[in-house]
Amino acid sequence: xxxxxxxxxxxxxxxxxxxxxxxxxxxxxxxxxxxxxxxxxxxxxxxxxxxxxxxxxxxxxxxxxxxxxxxxxxxxxxxxxxxxxxxxxxxxxxxxxxxxxxxxxxxxxxxxxxxxxxxxxxxxxxxxxxxxxxxxxxxxxxxxxxxxxxxxxxxxxxxxxxxxxxxxxxxxxxxxxxxxxxxxxxxxxxxxxxxxxxxxxxxxxxxxxxxxxxxxxxxxxxxxxxxxxxxxxxxxxxxxxxxxxxxxxxxxxxxxxxxxxxxxxxxxxxxxxxxxxxxxxxxxxxxxxxxxxxxxxxxxxxxxx
Numbered sequence: 001x002x003x004x005x006x007x008x009x010x011x012x013x014x015x016x017x018x019x020x021x022x023x024x025x026x027x028x029x030x031x032x033x034x035x036x037x038x039x040x041x042x043x044x045x046x047x048x049x050x051x052x053x054x055x056x057x058x059x060x061x062x063x064x065x066x067x068x069x070x071x072x073x074x075x076x077x078x079x080x081x082x083x084x085x086x087x088x089x090x091x092x093x094x095x096x097x098x099x100x101x102x103x104x105x106x107x108x109x110x111x112x113x114x115x116x117x118x119x120x121x122x123x124x125x126x127x128x129x130x131x132x133x134x135x136x137x138x139x140x141x142x143x144x145x146x147x148x149x150x151x152x153x154x155x156x157x158x159x160x161x162x163x164x165x166x167x168x169x170x171x172x173x174x175x176x177x178x179x180x181x182x183x184x185x186x187x188x189x190x191x192x193x194x195x196x197x198x199x200x201x202x203x204x205x206x207x208x209x210x211x212x213x214x215x216x217x218x219x220x221x222x223x224x225x226x227x228x229x230x231x232x233x234x235x236x237x238x239x240x241x242x243x244x245x246x247x248x249x250x251x252x253x254x255x256x257x258x259x260x261x262x263x264x265x266x267x268x269x270x271x272x273x274x275x276x277x278x279x280x281x282x283x284x285x286x287x288x289x290x291x292x293x294x295x296x297x298x299x300x301x302x303x304x305x
Contacts, residue, residue, distance in 0.1 A: 036166035036175055041118075042145050049143060052115045054122040054172075065119040068265065072098070072116075075263065076233055078210075097203050097231040101215045101224040103251045107239040108267040110139040113214040116235075120210060121174035127209025129166075129202060131177045133227060134216045135186045138179035151180030156194050162202060173209070177202075187222045199230050218251040228259040237265045 043053050052061060076095050100113040113130060121128040131152060132140035141148065146167055155162045155177075167176045183189055202211055213231065215224040228234050234255055238248055255262050 036163050036168040038170050039144065039146060039167045039176075041169050041171045041174075045145060046118070046143075050111070051143070052118040052122070054118075057123060061115070062119065062123070065115055066123075069116065069120060069124070072233065072235070072263070075261070076210075095232045096206065096210045097199060097213070098210060098233045098235060099213045099215050099224065099228055099231040100235045100237065101228075101251075101255075102217045102237040102239075103219050103243050103247045104217045105137065105220060107217070107237050107243060109217070109237040110134070110143070110214050112235065112237050112265055112267065113212050114140065114143050117174060117212050121169070122172040125173060127173040127175075127206050129175045129177065129206050129209065129211045131202070131211065131213045132179040133190070133213050133223065135179050135183060135223075136216065136221070140176060140214055141178040144176055146176060146178060149178065149180075151178035153180035153183045153186070153189065155180070155198055156189055156192070157183065159194075162198060163205075187226050190223055190226045195227075196230055218254055219247060225254050225258055228255050231259065232261060234259050234262045235265055236262055237267055239267050242268075 043055065047053055050061075052065060053059070056062065076098075078096075100109050100116075102109040117128045117130040120126040130140060132138045133152060134140075135153060141151075144167070150160060150165045152162075154160045154165060162177055165177065165180070167178075168174070169176075189195065199211070199213075213227060215227050218224045218236075236252065236255065252262065
């Protein structure tokens, strides 16, 4: 073997290795393109639970959700001032990640997250992903009658493709990713780089839609505050006449420290003689000069508690 042949041998080996890699690449990509499992939404069950039903778009709940959606979509840049829909394609973040949390358990955060997801997907036909990140007390999967199994935590620990663990509704553009198997120290899990990468992946895959994350209460665990760093909007649910004001202030301080885009949904409130109101929607932020909270924009309506 001459000098030229000796020099060519390693190059040939590299070329063969490269060709082999290119040959196997499409197969690997094909295996990554998995589809979510499909399911039917049980609307009778949803009615019993007081959730949104597209068959009753004139209900007080449906009308109140429209008010909340309109404010939310404008803040995310999804709607023009005139109310016309627009895509918000941009490099990097898509401005479509929304976290839903509360001060304490039982204030209706899952109720709000599920209703917003249902309303956006089934009334507005917006591609919507709903993720259950409340690992200790998950409720999203059970609301839709889905079996317990692998989900969010498994995506983070086992690198399982999220699409293979998600459930896609046959009735509309709604995808559910359950909580997954129980894990200890979930705040550390959510604080890892894998969580940020996963949320970016889901956000990018759903770039013309919205992604809702149902998180634990902000004062019960640190998970919500950790996750708030990754999202574009935080919806903070407060139960009227029940949640102590000092607790609200403490939770808001925690959230505003990591994300200035915090909005309020007031749940189960009473407005005059009109009865019970499902929600009102407010924006909370901080003034740059003195750090005091600012409180603007409000929508209210009547509906189910």
